[in-house]
Amino acid sequence: MPTRLKPSDLLSIGEIARRTGLSVSAIRFYEDKRLIEPVRSGGNQRRFLRSDIRRLSFILIAQRLGLSLTEIEAELAKLPQGRTPTTRDWEAISAAIRARLDERIAELTRTRDRLDGCIGCGCLSLTHCAIWNPEDQLAEQGPGPRKLLG
Structure with a gap:
């Protein structure tokens, strides 16, 4: 001071x-x-x-x-x-x-761009889950919205 x-x-x-x-x-x-x-x-x-x-x-x-x-x-x-x-x-x-x-x-942009169809793991749409995350394969990468977390 x-x-x-x-x-x-x-x-x-x-x-x-x-x-x-x-x-x-x-x-x-x-x-x-x-x-x-x-x-x-x-x-x-x-x-x-x-x-x-x-x-x-x-x-x-x-x-x-x-x-x-x-x-x-x-x-x-x-x-x-x-x-x-x-x-x-x-x-x-x-x-x-x-x-x-x-x-x-970048994280916000990814979220915005994927928001309509998926919140990172596809769980918002059972129809799309079979395409984007068949048999919940992303769960092996860890918890949370794996597609958004990179």
Whole structure:
């Protein structure tokens, strides 16, 4: 954390909630998970850096993209603490999650393309099961929708 913070550098939890659209309890949850780290005022009140707005926004976006909190934590750990992340910082995170997003897009595309006739094993249609999965051969490959899981 920077040692010379001005009062204008810090925001209350209510202000962070207003700026991000998150509830105070959600912000506390992310604090408990150590995804953000407030500083404490002389009166022991939480104060957040303005850069925490970007961190919280990233958390919201990453969750919508399907990243787990563990994955989000790993990515946020790469960002500098105590200063606003730069374009270069965000580009590094973007590159790191791009492959995961591409995998998810491919999985969703396979699911969409096969949804009408099959959910991976053909069990939605007994008529097609005999063609796509005769004698339940896919069961030997493991549980779940084998055709979709690859």
